[in-house]
Amino acid sequence: MKALFSVLLACVLFAACKPSTVVNFDNPNIHYSGRVGIKKDAAELIWTASSVVVNFEGTGADAVLSDSKGADMITVVADGKVVQTLKPKKNKQKTYELVSGLQPGKHRLELFKRTEYQVGTLSFYGLKLHDEGKILPPPVYKHRIEFYANSITCGFALEDTTGKDRDEGFQNGYRSYANITARHFNAQYHCIAKSGIGVVLSWLPYIMPEIYDRTYPMDPKSKWDFSKFTPEIVIVNLFQNDYHTLSSPTHPQFKARFGTTRPSAETIIAKYQDFIKSIRNKYPDAKIICALGSMDSVEPGSPFPGYVEKAVATLGDKNVYSQIFPYLGAHRHPNAREHEAMAKQLISFIETKFGWKGE
CATH class of the missing domain: 2.60.120.260 (Galactose-binding domain-like)
Incomplete structure (x- = not known):
């Protein structure tokens, strides 16, 4: 025994x-x-x-x-x-x-x-x-989607329930509207985003058009091979930081790029269009959604929703669209619930315009 x-x-x-x-x-x-x-x-x-x-x-x-x-x-x-x-x-x-x-x-x-x-x-x-x-063999995705964006899409302060907009430990890109949208459509998802970045002017010494084509964002030599990933839809949600920096003439980045003179609306729109054209050059067949919001760049009286809409209307590209998220009503980043609302709106837009279906 x-x-x-x-x-x-x-x-x-x-x-x-x-x-x-x-x-x-x-x-x-x-x-x-x-x-x-x-x-x-x-x-x-x-x-x-x-x-x-x-x-x-x-x-x-x-x-x-x-x-x-x-x-x-x-x-x-x-x-x-x-x-x-x-x-x-x-x-x-x-x-x-x-x-x-x-x-x-x-x-x-x-x-x-x-x-x-x-x-x-x-x-x-x-x-x-x-x-x-x-x-086992790798997963198969139904769609491909890419974002060029700022702190909103990064999920900055998303989990800060105090409303104080704290970053440390409260950032969560997994719960952002972008990733919610990608998961809904079973889409492979690339996110090129940085807090504080703009198209024309950033809080940083660089703007998105200067780093969007890099693998390592701070290494100019690390050029990304765009043939590795071809999205069906590209969403650009920028201009939030431009909204503030272009109204801050004493800021070092404003002085470095523009001296003492704020660029005109026409210049701002043209620079935004140049960036969209750069993306189009990389992805000739992609649908491009020029989004904005939901922070105070879309608050009542802001000219930036109009800048986006005019840029799209005058670009002459039938596969470029505008999508303005409603203002969340507070000078802070969207929380988890508000990201879910943004995702719901973006999902509806994609389903209506392009006929995608959720998984």
């Missing part, structure tokens, strides 16, 4: 200690969304909404990660449900448990960078699938 018990115990321990299956970052079944940099030993997630997505068969998974600053926040999603938020250590390669205890079978796992590029760069070295798990 004692011998039989020992055999049974050994079998149980063996079953409980099945080795993990190592899946390196460069495995072709790993799907990357966003402008991801590929290095010798890791994939680097840079922009908001960059993500790693895998299908696998098993009961759980770990990931080997490190972060350039130790401040990035990573949303972990298993089978469509958020299971945790990770904050990987600074410059320290470490294994993190993503999910465990799943029912044996097929599952989908996503690591989603919810923070902006200045917060840090996430290095993804690979996965360890529990209990001899098996990686």
